[in-house]
Amino acid sequence: MNEDETKKLRIKRGLGFALAAILVVIVILWVAPSVGIREGGKISLSRMQLLYGLVSTVIAVAIYIWGVGKWSRFEPPKNSAVSLSPKASNPAQTPATRSGQPVQPNAGAPAQTAGTPAAPKGGS
Numbered sequence: 001m002n003e004d005e006t007k008k009l010r011i012k013r014g015l016g017f018a019l020a021a022i023l024v025v026i027v028i029l030w031v032a033p034s035v036g037i038r039e040g041g042k043i044s045l046s047r048m049q050l051l052y053g054l055v056s057t058v059i060a061v062a063i064y065i066w067g068v069g070k071w072s073r074f075e076p077p078k079n080s081a082v083s084l085s086p087k088a089s090n091p092a093q094t095p096a097t098r099s100g101q102p103v104q105p106n107a108g109a110p111a112q113t114a115g116t117p118a119a120p121k122g123g124s
Helices: 003-035 047-067
Strands: none
Touching: 003 047
């Protein structure tokens, strides 16, 4: 599937969504009085209030669908400083262990030996 076919498919889906939304709004406005949604009914709303609520909901859903598309996802730049640094043969090694210098644990943090679970934070 090339780029033009993808664009056409997106346009068709968007138009289908718009048509479906318009039909749903019309059907709800037509059915509303018979289920008690009218002025003085079980749910006291005028047709304009109901139309405003439905159109607002449709707009919010459309913006949500449009906003979670691929174009809105953050992708870091391809030429970042991390990608320019040379790769280590063993990513588990830190720069200090590769150079042969002993690694000193942080004096402020309690030492944890391998195999012991981490201490719970925030209380007893």
